[in-house]
Amino acid sequence: MHLTIVAATLFEIEPTRQFLADNFHSEDQLKFVKGETTIQLLITGVGTTATAFALGQYLGQVETNLMINAGIAGSFSKKHQIGDVLLVARDRFGDLGVEEADGRFVDVYELEMPAPNTPPYQEGWLINPAAKEQKFLPNATAITVQKVHGTKKTIEKISSKYAPDLESMEGAAVHYAALMTGTPFFQIRSISNFVEPRNKDNWDIGKAITSLNQVLQGMINIE
16 A cells, blocks of 8 residues: 655644654655555645645656545635634635736636547546545535735635635645556545635644644544
8 A cells, every 4th residue: 555645834734744744664754664655755845836746746657546635725615614624525726817907817728728528627627536436524615826915805706606614725636646647545624724815814724724734634644
């Protein structure tokens, strides 16, 4: 069994790295072996460009049985709480497109660049076919952005357009790479903040990281 854990930063999964160092044989800081199981941590860097580059190199060289993308995210919905961990069933690039003269955002799929059902997209979404089959986490809809939303006006616009639960800066790139290469995958996100007019005093990154890594370590034990 070869498992790859993908994260933008080592900070987000450091508790799991320490867990692996304590319970597995360490081949190096990011690779761990126990019996027939190998767990590789892949730290991509922040954003879709860094993530796509790292995954393009990695998946071109390594065959992995399962890829788990783990990280923190902002929540558009108050039905969730900070520290909740969700499994992203579908993701999309949420700010790739054009701004019209009247202020409307039109994404590349509406522009037919590419057409919204061009593989691996389904109506512009990147859908994980395995998400509905799992029972350990609630499913969520996410968008992936280059710039996280921080004003009431832009939050209302994007919420009305896509009705997302979460936003991150990497998730859709992982979905795209996994779907294009046929790699089984999950994306799990722990809520560190609500998507609202930006106020970092309301964030709790520590709580989000603790709950994220508790779930991630549970998944490793299952595997």
